[in-house]
Amino acid sequence: MPHYNNIDSISEDLFDKIKSGEVISYLGLVNDVKPYIRGASVIVLPSYYGEGVPRCLLEGMAMGRPVITCNSVGCRETVTDLPDNRNGFLIPVRDIAALAGSMMHYLSNPTDIILNGRNGRLFAERKFDVNLVNAQMLKIMKVAS
Template sequence: IGLNLNDFSYKEPLTDKVTFIFIARLLREKGVFEYIEAAKRVKNIYPNVEFVILGGFENNNPFSLQQHEIELLRKEHDLIYPGHVENVQDWLEKSSVFVLPTSYREGVPRVIQEAMAIGRPVITTNVPGCKDIINDGINGFLVPPFESELLVKKMIYFIDNRSKILEMGLSGRLFAEKNFDAMEKNKTLASIIKANH
């Protein structure tokens, strides 16, 4: 239950060059298409902002982004897709803001917990699970699913207000310390089990 926060220690987010990162399977329900649409629009205004996509393809899934599509995006829009990586945490640490515009109701995505633990503000959707850990305007932003227009606005907000990347990232870390610490959760669980035996 939760995270070992020693494995996900706070690292100050990059603000000199703003980098957004998406980490998930490259499926429609995870919001990859909204992320890409927002990235293209933001890059038209702020060409130096970086957009990273980490995640695997599901070639037999009609709702998955395909390899040839990502290659085109890399060429035409300068999106960063490094292929399969083992060191996801390193990529998170080199980012400024974590983005997961999911429409999938999956509880609390672990990758959001990890991003918050290392101090990244989060832009995600107001679906159950995600909306339970993101305090809108405090440790990130909530947008409706399938809403790339609002996603663009929130991304631009961080680009124009870089101190908010640090401020909201720190709020996310404090939230993680209070709510995701596996050591504390396990102690609580052990005491409940002990009390019932």
């Protein structure tokens, strides 16, 4: 449901269209996201709300899905565009044409879905593995590990 006091919220009319299935398939609350990620080719989150690394992007990467997200705090940390390691696309905030272009890229280049998804899984293992993150935090805090 939109937050009516939030300047960035969607309109009630658009939210009703989303829920009705006219715009997208709105699933509501689910207990297990794995079947939905498994059924998706790409994880798309055009968020510009700075809140840390979005869990849905990490979950998608862990399941070998490429990501398309905004070049904003938290989101940008999930994408590497190095030519041999690309795992998705960073798009400028509120750039609808870039968002559509990135989605069209995957529609036109389906082998990139597999390659970028594999790269994303490897990137997630290297950068977001909880054991590595915890060891780095202990090192920063100068706590014996």
